[in-house]
Amino acid sequence: MGNEKMTFSEEIKNYQWDDVRLSIYAKNGTDVQRALSKSRLDLEDFKALISPAAAPFLEQMAQKSQQLTLQRFGKTQQFYIPLYLSNMCSNICTYCGFSMHNAIRRTTLDMEQIENECLAIKKMGFDHILLVTGESERKVGVEYFKQALPIIKSHFSHISIEVQPLDQLEYEILIDYGVDSVLVYQETYNPVTYALHHLKGKKADFTYRLNTHDRLGKAGMHKMGLGCLIGLEEWRTDCFYVAAHLNYLQKKYWQSRYTISFPRLRPCAGGLEIKSVMDDKQLVQLVCAYRLFNPEVELSLSTRESEHFRDNILPLGITSLSAGSSTQPGGYAQEAEKALEQFEISDTRSPAEMAQLVKAQGYEVVWKDWDHSLTGK
Amino acid sequence: MNITVNGSELEIAANSTVEALLKNLDKPLNGSALAVNENIIRRSQWAEYKLCDGDKISLFQAIAGG
Amino acid sequence: MLISNEIASNDQLIIADKIFTSRLFTGTGKFNDQRTMVKALQASKSQLVTMALKRVDMRHKDDDILAPLIKNGMNLLPNTSGARNAKEAIFAAQLAREALQTNWIKLEIHPDPKYLLPDPIETLKAAEFLAKEGFVVLPYVHADPVLCRHLEAAGCAAVMPLGAPIGSNKGICTADFLEIIIEQANIPVIVDAGIGAPSHAARAMEMGAAAVLVNTAIAVAGDPVAMSAAFALAVRAGRQAYLAGLAGQSHYALASSPLTAFLDAEQMQEHG
Numbered sequence: 145m146g147n148e149k150m151t152f153s154e155e156i157k158n159y160q161w162d163d164v165r166l167s168i169y170a171k172n173g174t175d176v177q178r179a180l181s182k183s184r185l186d187l188e189d190f191k192a193l194i195s196p197a198a199a200p201f202l203e204q205m206a207q208k209s210q211q212l213t214l215q216r217f218g219k220t221q222q223f224y225i226p227l228y229l230s231n232m233c234s235n236i237c238t239y240c241g242f243s244m245h246n247a248i249r250r251t252t253l254d255m256e257q258i259e260n261e262c263l264a265i266k267k268m269g270f271d272h273i274l275l276v277t278g279e280s281e282r283k284v285g286v287e288y289f290k291q292a293l294p295i296i297k298s299h300f301s302h303i304s305i306e307v308q309p310l311d312q313l314e315y316e317i318l319i320d321y322g323v324d325s326v327l328v329y330q331e332t333y334n335p336v337t338y339a340l341h342h343l344k345g346k347k348a349d350f351t352y353r354l355n356t357h358d359r360l361g362k363a364g365m366h367k368m369g370l371g372c373l374i375g376l377e378e379w380r381t382d383c384f385y386v387a388a389h390l391n392y393l394q395k396k397y398w399q400s401r402y403t404i405s406f407p408r409l410r411p412c413a414g415g416l417e418i419k420s421v422m423d424d425k426q427l428v429q430l431v432c433a434y435r436l437f438n439p440e441v442e443l444s445l446s447t448r449e450s451e452h453f454r455d456n457i458l459p460l461g462i463t464s465l466s467a468g469s470s471t472q473p474g475g476y477a478q479e480a481e482k483a484l485e486q487f488e489i490s491d492t493r494s495p496a497e498m499a500q501l502v503k504a505q506g507y508e509v510v511w512k513d514w515d516h517s518l519t520g521k
Numbered sequence: 522m523n524i525t526v527n528g529s530e531l532e533i534a535a536n537s538t539v540e541a542l543l544k545n546l547d548k549p550l551n552g553s554a555l556a557v558n559e560n561i562i563r564r565s566q567w568a569e570y571k572l573c574d575g576d577k578i579s580l581f582q583a584i585a586g587g
Numbered sequence: 588m589l590i591s592n593e594i595a596s597n598d599q600l601i602i603a604d605k606i607f608t609s610r611l612f613t614g615t616g617k618f619n620d621q622r623t624m625v626k627a628l629q630a631s632k633s634q635l636v637t638m639a640l641k642r643v644d645m646r647h648k649d650d651d652i653l654a655p656l657i658k659n660g661m662n663l664l665p666n667t668s669g670a671r672n673a674k675e676a677i678f679a680a681q682l683a684r685e686a687l688q689t690n691w692i693k694l695e696i697h698p699d700p701k702y703l704l705p706d707p708i709e710t711l712k713a714a715e716f717l718a719k720e721g722f723v724v725l726p727y728v729h730a731d732p733v734l735c736r737h738l739e740a741a742g743c744a745a746v747m748p749l750g751a752p753i754g755s756n757k758g759i760c761t762a763d764f765l766e767i768i769i770e771q772a773n774i775p776v777i778v779d780a781g782i783g784a785p786s787h788a789a790r791a792m793e794m795g796a797a798a799v800l801v802n803t804a805i806a807v808a809g810d811p812v813a814m815s816a817a818f819a820l821a822v823r824a825g826r827q828a829y830l831a832g833l834a835g836q837s838h839y840a841l842a843s844s845p846l847t848a849f850l851d852a853e854q855m856q857e858h859g
Contacts, residue, residue: 178832184766184770188832202847202850203845203846203847206846206847207846210846394771395771395773396773398736398771424850425847425850428847428850452849456849456850459846460846460847526645527642527643527644527645529645546645548643549651551653551688552651552652552653552686552687553643553685553686554640554682554683554684554685554686555685556678556682561678561681561682561685562685563685564685564688579642580642580643581640581641581642581643581682581686582640582641582643582686583638583639583640583652583653583663583665583683583686583687584638584639584640584641584652585615585616585617585618585621585624585638585639585652586614586615586616586637586638586639586641586666586668
């Protein structure tokens with residue numbers, strides 16, 4: 145029964161971590177085959193597809209994933225670029241280059257710098273931009289965004305943001321200022337592990353972060369992104385929670401669109417030991433599993449992954465890519481001195497090179513998603 | 522006084538209540554509903570609601586139907 | 588959706604304030620006589636029965652259908668058939684509430700007398716009003732997923748999308764859309780209208796419908812009592828199959844060119 149007050153932190157109680165993990169590992173080849181033959185999959189099928197038992201079926205999963213993606217999205221790839229506005233952060237997260245205790249040069253772009261960055265980015269062809277900041281409510285909060293957004297909106301037709309979780313009212317304000325999409329990653333859905341990695345700052349509040357998408361849905365945000373930081377916890381279990389979260393959100397906030405990313409832990413200044421290593425084969429398995437479970441969700445691949453890997457996974461379910469990324473504040477207007485990147489970029493090819501590659505694979509690059517021109521913004 | 526029930530004219534005692542009317546017509550209370558001049562009269566009021574001269578009554582009953 | 592492979596031993600259907608153990612709902616229309624109707628409904632083991640409301644014929648006494656139904660423990664669901672717009676449906680709902688002393692109402696608005704297809708706009712209007720007034724609204728509609736989302740948001744207790752036009756007995760013509768509705772709904776989905784055979788009912792249940800409503804197929808069968816019992820079995824079978832997890836059909840033949848060969852070559856190169 146639809147309950148207005150229900151949020152995901154309530155729903156998640158239906159999924160006990162260890163029960164989920166055990167049931168994933170209990171899936172066998174028959175479960176996988178059943179999942180592969182169904183046209184409408186449920187969460188149990190998703191578990192089968194991300195279980196070890198699905199590994200021998202990878203080629204079949206890839207075929208089906210490619211087919212479903214083509215049917216739903218056509219031969220297109222959406223290009224976007226991240227613009228880091230600030231690396232100020234008041235959290236301590238063990239895995240991140242921006243962590244408060246890392247002695248790096250902190251900088252926040254002022255309005256003039258933002259304008260210059262936008263101009264430089266426009267020259268590369270982009271119309272979809274992802275604005276990224278650390279999480280610093282006081283210095284880089286809604287007031288800052290209210291100043292920056294009009295400038296950015298004048299250049300780009302689609303704005304996504306990846307910033308600290310905000311209140312519902314704040315999201316409603318940002319929608320008025322032109323934000324189309326918000327990405328918030330739970331990092332890990334295991335609260336105990338979460339506490340181990342988020343030592344200080346507002347980000348230490350697991351539940352507030354977990355309910356962010358409910359606040360986004362209630363605010364009427366057009367699009368939202370979710371995911372976990374693969375490697376913090378046992379990846380199959382954590383990724384199941386992403387699927388369960390998506391499942392819950394789609395049923396509740398049915399007028400919103402969804403996008404999933406799959407950042408794999410990479411080395412950063414802290415040199416964190418990764419708990420659960422996901423190899424390339426497993427990432428392909430995960431992408432295909434998401435696609436089979438949800439033919440409509442956008443699957444987005446960043447420049448964290450290598451050139452070779454990106455080239456080959458592109459036609460297997462991906463629908464959105466970044467290219468030419470800089471993961472430090474600014475970085476496009478001029479060859480900036482390194483303030484320290486949030487994560488190390490593995491694919492450093494330019495947007496033009498990526499566009500050529502995408503075309504060579506038989507896809508059209510979508511710089512501007514025309515769905516949005518009807519909203520009159 | 523004169524009233525009409527589902528288009529048919531009927532003569533009843535002055536100050537009759539709805540309940541009296543239904544008993545008069547030999548209609549079961551359970552399964553019946555009634556509107557006076559297009560206003561539905563709630564069952565809880567049937568014992569007290571007094572009909573007036575010229576009232577147009579619509580009387581409904583639950584019947585078989587999908 | 589189930590989160591484990593165990594089949595629920597207590598498979599109850601909860602709608603508003605009522606709990607049902609039978610997922611076969613039935614209608615009372617089109618039977619040749621009341622005795623047959625009652626026997627057929629008993630054979631169905633149905634716990635929810637629909638009926639209409641009509642102006643009383645002053646000239647002769649209509650059968651009292653309520654007493655035998657209530658005696659058999661069946662819950663009553665009056666419908667608003669005859670209403671051609673929201674205003675009439677609301678009036679009918681209010682009358683039904685008085686007549687049967689229940690706030691449950693099946694919203695049925697079909698201005699088109701030929702196919703008896705439900706009017707989506709008037710239905711949504713009426714549903715919004717009646718739900719606010721505290722009625723337990725079960726709207727009969729076309730299998731339109733977006734409309735069903737709006738009805739859910741309006742406060743309906745369930746949705747009743749059609750399988751095919753009323754009385755057509757054509758079965759589940761709207762399967763693709765029913766699947767979407769079932770996938771997206773947070774309230775029970777009761778497939779109503781068009782079910783002509785027990786296999787149709789089983790199919791609806793296998794798809795994940797919460798219940799089905801059957802009237803014509805039972806009432807006009809050669810032996811309504813036997814047909815009713817058959818429907819009861821079919822609904823149970825379909826539901827059990829759904830809970831057991833169906834196998835699905837294989838659609839994909841494996842093409843020859845491998846998409847994932849690049850991973851084998853990559854085994855040695857692990858980016859750390």
